[in-house]
Amino acid sequence: MTHPILAAENLSVGYGDTTIVKDVSLSVKPGAITALVGPNGCGKSTLLKAFARILPPMSGQVTLGDKPIRSYATRAVAREMALLPQGPVAPEGLTVTELVAQGRFPHQSLFRQWSPGDREAVERAIALTDLQDFADRPVQAMSGGQRQRCWLAMVLAQDTPLLLLDEPTTFLDLKVQVDLMALLSRIVAEDGRTMLLVLHELNLAAAFADHVVMMRDGRIVAEGTGPDVIRPDELRQVFDLRADVIADPLTGRPVCLPRGPDKVPLKAAAE
Amino acid sequence: MTATRSILTAGGFWLCIGAVALAFMWHISVGAKAIPLATVWEALVSPEDGVFDHVVVRDLRMPRAIFALSVGAALAVAGALMQGVTRNPLAEPAILGLMAGATFAVILGIGWFELAGTAYVPLFAAVGALIGAVLTWTIAGAAPGGATPLTLILSGAAVSGFLYAIEQAAILLNEEAFRNFRVWLSGSLAGRDMDTYLWALPWFAAGLIAAMVIARQVTALAMGEETAAGLGVDTVRIKLIALIAVVALTAAAVSVAGPLGFVGLVIPHVVRLFVGSDYRLIVPFSAVVGAGYVLVVDIVSRVVLAPLEISTGIVTTMLGAPVFIWLVRAKL
Amino acid sequence: MSTVEAFSGRVALQLPMRAVAMAFGLSAAIVVVLVWSLMTGSFELSSREVFATLFGNPPTDMATTIVWEFRFPRTLTAILVGAFLALSGAALQYVTRNPLADPSLVGVSQGAALVVVAVTILAPGYGFAWRPVLAFGGSLIVAALILWIASSRRGGETLRFILTGIGVAALISSFTQALLTYGDIDRALTALGWLAGSVHAAGWPEVTWLAVTALIAIPLLLAASRPLSAIRFGEEMATSLGIRVTAARWLLVGLAVGLAAVAVAAVGPLGFVGLVAPHLARRLAHSGVGLHLILTALTGALMVGLADFAGRALFAPVQIPAGIFTAIIGVPVFVALILRSQARSQL
Numbered sequence: 030m031t032h033p034i035l036a037a038e039n040l041s042v043g044y045g046d047t048t049i050v051k052d053v054s055l056s057v058k059p060g061a062i063t064a065l066v067g068p069n070g071c072g073k074s075t076l077l078k079a080f081a082r083i084l085p086p087m088s089g090q091v092t093l094g095d096k097p098i099r100s101y102a103t104r105a106v107a108r109e110m111a112l113l114p115q116g117p118v119a120p121e122g123l124t125v126t127e128l129v130a131q132g133r134f135p136h137q138s139l140f141r142q143w144s145p146g147d148r149e150a151v152e153r154a155i156a157l158t159d160l161q162d163f164a165d166r167p168v169q170a171m172s173g174g175q176r177q178r179c180w181l182a183m184v185l186a187q188d189t190p191l192l193l194l195d196e197p198t199t200f201l202d203l204k205v206q207v208d209l210m211a212l213l214s215r216i217v218a219e220d221g222r223t224m225l226l227v228l229h230e231l232n233l234a235a236a237f238a239d240h241v242v243m244m245r246d247g248r249i250v251a252e253g254t255g256p257d258v259i260r261p262d263e264l265r266q267v268f269d270l271r272a273d274v275i276a277d278p279l280t281g282r283p284v285c286l287p288r289g290p291d292k293v294p295l296k297a298a299a300e
Numbered sequence: 301m302t303a304t305r306s307i308l309t310a311g312g313f314w315l316c317i318g319a320v321a322l323a324f325m326w327h328i329s330v331g332a333k334a335i336p337l338a339t340v341w342e343a344l345v346s347p348e349d350g351v352f353d354h355v356v357v358r359d360l361r362m363p364r365a366i367f368a369l370s371v372g373a374a375l376a377v378a379g380a381l382m383q384g385v386t387r388n389p390l391a392e393p394a395i396l397g398l399m400a401g402a403t404f405a406v407i408l409g410i411g412w413f414e415l416a417g418t419a420y421v422p423l424f425a426a427v428g429a430l431i432g433a434v435l436t437w438t439i440a441g442a443a444p445g446g447a448t449p450l451t452l453i454l455s456g457a458a459v460s461g462f463l464y465a466i467e468q469a470a471i472l473l474n475e476e477a478f479r480n481f482r483v484w485l486s487g488s489l490a491g492r493d494m495d496t497y498l499w500a501l502p503w504f505a506a507g508l509i510a511a512m513v514i515a516r517q518v519t520a521l522a523m524g525e526e527t528a529a530g531l532g533v534d535t536v537r538i539k540l541i542a543l544i545a546v547v548a549l550t551a552a553a554v555s556v557a558g559p560l561g562f563v564g565l566v567i568p569h570v571v572r573l574f575v576g577s578d579y580r581l582i583v584p585f586s587a588v589v590g591a592g593y594v595l596v597v598d599i600v601s602r603v604v605l606a607p608l609e610i611s612t613g614i615v616t617t618m619l620g621a622p623v624f625i626w627l628v629r630a631k632l
Numbered sequence: 633m634s635t636v637e638a639f640s641g642r643v644a645l646q647l648p649m650r651a652v653a654m655a656f657g658l659s660a661a662i663v664v665v666l667v668w669s670l671m672t673g674s675f676e677l678s679s680r681e682v683f684a685t686l687f688g689n690p691p692t693d694m695a696t697t698i699v700w701e702f703r704f705p706r707t708l709t710a711i712l713v714g715a716f717l718a719l720s721g722a723a724l725q726y727v728t729r730n731p732l733a734d735p736s737l738v739g740v741s742q743g744a745a746l747v748v749v750a751v752t753i754l755a756p757g758y759g760f761a762w763r764p765v766l767a768f769g770g771s772l773i774v775a776a777l778i779l780w781i782a783s784s785r786r787g788g789e790t791l792r793f794i795l796t797g798i799g800v801a802a803l804i805s806s807f808t809q810a811l812l813t814y815g816d817i818d819r820a821l822t823a824l825g826w827l828a829g830s831v832h833a834a835g836w837p838e839v840t841w842l843a844v845t846a847l848i849a850i851p852l853l854l855a856a857s858r859p860l861s862a863i864r865f866g867e868e869m870a871t872s873l874g875i876r877v878t879a880a881r882w883l884l885v886g887l888a889v890g891l892a893a894v895a896v897a898a899v900g901p902l903g904f905v906g907l908v909a910p911h912l913a914r915r916l917a918h919s920g921v922g923l924h925l926i927l928t929a930l931t932g933a934l935m936v937g938l939a940d941f942a943g944r945a946l947f948a949p950v951q952i953p954a955g956i957f958t959a960i961i962g963v964p965v966f967v968a969l970i971l972r973s974q975a976r977s978q979l
Contacts, residue, residue: 078868081868081871081872082871083867083868083871083872102874103871103874103875103876104874105874106874107872107873107874108874110872111872111873112868112869112871112872113869113872114866114868114869114872117865117866117868117869118729118865118866119865120729120864120865121731121914122914122918127920131861131862131865131873132873134858134861134862134873134874134875135873135874137858138858139855139858142858142920184872187872187873193872439967439970439971440970442971443970443971444971444972450795451970453795453798454732454794454795454966454970455967455970457737457798458963458966458967458970461903461904461959461962461963461966462959462960462963462964464959465903465955465956465959465960465963466956466960468953468956469952469956469960472950472951472952472953472956473947473950473952486809561802562802605813608813609813610809610810610813611809611813614806614809614810614813615806615810617802617803617805617806618803618806618807618810621799621800621802621803621806622799622803624799624802625781625796625799625800625803628792628795628796628799629781629792629796
């Protein structure tokens with residue numbers, strides 16, 4: 030896929046009078062997974078919403094390719110970039126296929142509502158997310174992890190080079206979180222898409238993201254590959270967290286080990 | 301409670317009583333022919349049969365003022381009890397279907413059994429109010445999440461809407477019987493007869509006394525059912541007594557004045573602003589302030605468009621609905 | 633499900649067969665109710681006489697008068713009003729993502745009613761033709777008011793919206809009631825029948841307004857069915873799919889309010905049709921938004937057509953306003969919706 034580059038230039042965003050994201054510049058790395066991490070309220074979701082043009086910038090701008098994103102028609106942007114918001118709710122009675130088909134919206138018109146191209150994209154998205162067996166089930170009857178895959182399939186069917194996902198793993202079991210992240214990496218590797226995700230779980234970011242952006246108080250504190258960024262000093266500075274970081278013996282990726290005030294050996298805890 | 305606080309409270313209470321007495325006399329003085337307050341006072345304290353104004357005051361105007369007073373006190377106390385026991389800031393007889401049930405039963409009694417002005421009117425109203433309450437709680441209780449303030453209000457609206465539609469049909473089918481009840485249906489104190497009031501009186505009294513008796517336990521219930529049980533309150537018994545009191549008060553009020561909406565919602569909230577969360581204070585203050593409120597509303601409804609008068613229930617709704625909207629925004 | 637393609641792929645639509653069949657079935661039922669309504673009344677006509685009268689070959693002058701002057705406009709009004717209120721309810725439900733939204737439940741109908749009663753009583757003889765426009769103004773103000781009150785706080789808006797609406801509806805009705813007290817009693821009585829949602833007095837002028845509105849609003853609404861289907865997923869998702877959400881939302885609310893207002897101007901605030909019809913239509917057949925809107929309109933039309941017919945025939949010679957029947961049918965559906973487990977996420 031071709032890649033217009035999504036970037037923020039001196040961007041400030043907020044709600045009402047409060048500025049949440051302050052003067053951020055960031056260029057989303059093409060063909061890779063970029064994870065936005067940081068403590069609650071650091072502005073990572075707000076930044077994502079600004080990228081997705083849900084929130085208008087207070088100053089600065091978001092650019093797509095070499096033009097400001099506001100200069101495109103909404104629908105043109107929707108063919109380049111898809112967003113999976115946090116905790117979406119499916120309308121009553123919708124089946125999985127119908128939900129996924131909704132992703133074709135920006136490629137359709139009033140008189141051209143269902144073309145062979147649409148069908149192909151939907152089938153592919155369903156296959157990628159491994160939902161073939163559930164295609165005609167109502168979305169509401171699915172488990173949390175399956176439902177999140179349905180939404181992901183919908184966003185994939187939108188067939189955009191850029192995908193923005195807001196905390197896609199929240200409220201899921203650990204295994205489901207890992208499966209979903211593995212699926213995202215596979216899609217990036219196979220389709221060459223670009224993903225920007227907000228992640229709450231630091232170790233998921235460390236394990237799956239190619240590029241990690243750490244934020245605190247609306248500003249970017251550190252940016253780079255996992256091992257460059259996920260280090261004890263950064264963790265203390267950004268999360269106020271005392272932690273050691275070791276390398277995963279299998280992948281070499283960083284793993285963060287939080288420490289309490291006292292390092293309690295296992296035997297002492299058992300007594 | 302400290303000594304200063306209780307002196308202040310007692311002082312406030314007598315101040316309210318004084319204000320209600322004033323409103324009572326003002327209510328009587330207003331009318332087609334204005335009667336000076338001094339004359340009203342004379343007529344009440346030392347009536348003389350020969351004086352025309354005294355006769356007007358005692359025989360024509362005073363009954364209506366008494367109706368207003370009683371209905372206001374009853375509805376405000378009913379609302380206070382419901383809010384306390386259910387811990388629902390939006391509870392009151394009209395919103396939760398009791399008033400619609402009572403109104404419906406009265407319509408049925410009058411239209412089909414020709415019971416106007418008899419002892420059966422409050423009885424019918426009570427049965428109706430009880431059925432309305434049971435329906436509302438049953439529907440809300442069966443909803444996912446149980447009887448929350450939100451589901452209660454929605455099911456109250458459903459019950460009221462349904463009964464209202466049937467009422468309308470009943471009235472159309474038997475127009476003769478209801479010629480004089482159109483006004484009553486919108487909640488009015490105009491032209492009500494003393495007989496009905498006298499039959500409703502025991503219901504008023506029983507409801508108010510019961511409310512006072514359980515006020516202490518309601519304070520505990522308002523803090524949560526488990527807290528109350530922990531404090532040794534028999535929650536089931538208190539809830540049952542509260543239900544009976546609310547039904548009696550609603551029935552008495554509806555028999556006399558028809559449905560007056562939102563009185564039971566507004567007054568307890570106002571009272572709580574001043575006296576806090578102790579129902580031993582909220583109940584008597586609600587009774588007094590509610591009485592004064594309906595007296596004043598009834599004055600307003602007669603004065604604004606004089607010589608025409610607006611039904612009192614219409615005015616209580618105009619004043620109460622904004623409070624409801626505000627509560628939805630602030631408390632839910 | 634079958635796919636229709638034409639004009640070398642320029643037109644490509646998906647047609648669920650069951651829904652299409654349902655649409656034809658509902659249309660046929662409406663025609664049956666229409667003919668039946670034309671036959672029934674204090675002066676009975678056979679179906680042959682009705683058709684003869686409609687196609688310009690009346691058996692008697694009496695038949696012409698009865699069919700053309702009274703029964704036909706009245707029944708057409710009932711059918712159109714039903715379709716309007718149903719569409720209005722469906723659009724409100726989609727836009728607010730609230731299964732309980734209904735023009736009469738949230739005060740939009742009452743806003744229209746207040747303005748119409750005010751004009752009838754305060755400025756009699758003036759403004760009959762302006763009624764729909766005035767009603768539109770009244771309900772637009774109410775809609776804006778409720779949306780403003782309900783949206784100025786974040787989170788849990790669905791129910792707050794309905795409760796705010798219930799409060800606003802009560803407030804506005806109290807003003808209407810006060811006006812009725814104030815007004816001349818005869819005029820007030822006319823208004824009173826109208827307030828119960830009666831099709832009784834409807835004639836050709838009402839049919840004309842309704843038809844004109846239908847020609848403008850219904851195609852617009854159907855054209856808007858695509859943005860509508862995206863808006864059901866919430867503001868963020870809809871933006872991401874390429875919808876200009878704010879503009880689309882106001883257009884749709886405007887259409888919903890306009891349809892309700894014109895319907896109310898013709899026959900008074902007829903309750904619960906907008907609540908019930910969209911849910912019934914969804915039960916009848918599973919379909920996309922566009923077809924669902926069509927099914928909803930047909931269901932609403934059938935409901936009010938039947939309600940008017942029942943109100944006229946069941947207790948003859950007493951006429952029960954159609955609004956009473958729609959409320960009696962509507963409330964149990966309302967209760968069922970409160971009880972539905974699906975509501976958990978929304979309540």
